Amino acid sequence: MTAYTATVTVRLKRGVLDPEAETTRKALERLGFDLEELRAADRFEIDLDADSEEEAGERAEKMAERLLANPTIHDYSVEVEGR
Amino acid sequence: MTAYTATVTVRLKRGVLDPEAETTRKALERLGFDLEELRAADRFEIDLDADSEEEAGERAEKMAERLLANPTIHDYSVEVEGR
Numbered sequence: 404m405t406a407y408t409a410t411v412t413v414r415l416k417r418g419v420l421d422p423e424a425e426t427t428r429k430a431l432e433r434l435g436f437d438l439e440e441l442r443a444a445d446r447f448e449i450d451l452d453a454d455s456e457e458e459a460g461e462r463a464e465k466m467a468e469r470l471l472a473n474p475t476i477h478d479y480s481v482e483v484e485g486r
Numbered sequence: 487m488t489a490y491t492a493t494v495t496v497r498l499k500r501g502v503l504d505p506e507a508e509t510t511r512k513a514l515e516r517l518g519f520d521l522e523e524l525r526a527a528d529r530f531e532i533d534l535d536a537d538s539e540e541e542a543g544e545r546a547e548k549m550a551e552r553l554l555a556n557p558t559i560h561d562y563s564v565e566v567e568g569r
Contacts, residue, residue, distance in 0.1 A: 427530070431549055431553055434553060439534055439535065441531070441532050441533075443528065443529070443530055444529040445528070445529070446527040446529045447526055449521050449523070450521065450522040450524070462519065462520075470510070471510070
């Protein structure tokens with residue numbers, strides 16, 4: 404068993420409204436910042452032990468499907484690295 | 487001016503309690519997943535135009551300092567790439 408950290412990034416799908424990100428963008432503009440667009444995402448860093456990088460990635464993917472992401476509105480991506 | 491995307495990742499500092507991440511970890515364990523630890527972070531992807539990658543990074547860093555992160559409880563990191 405090797406120690407890995409799997410990072411799951413959960414984003415809203417294109418076209419799904421994100422009022423919180425929109426509010427953040429406007430607040431930055433009010434502070435004088437110049438930006439085109441702002442997208443917010445959730446990032447989960449999961450420490451887990453697995454036999455291989457592939458196995459760690461598959462388990463993190465299942466966690467995303469079962470709990471971390473809502474497939475109706477979210478896309479997610481998984482990255483794995485040794486810890 | 488070149489189009490960049492600056493990614494700001496905002497994490498709780500070590501030692502700051504994160505009850506939401508703890509609840510997520512426990513929920514994953516109840517679903518039968520085996521994991522050591524789970525950390526949650528906020529990720530902001532900011533599209534902006536700047537004269538250089540350095541300038542884009544500095545502006546994103548200022549946004550983090552002014553609004554996106556709370557220096558008392560958060561650490562943040564900034565990555566910039568062309569868009």
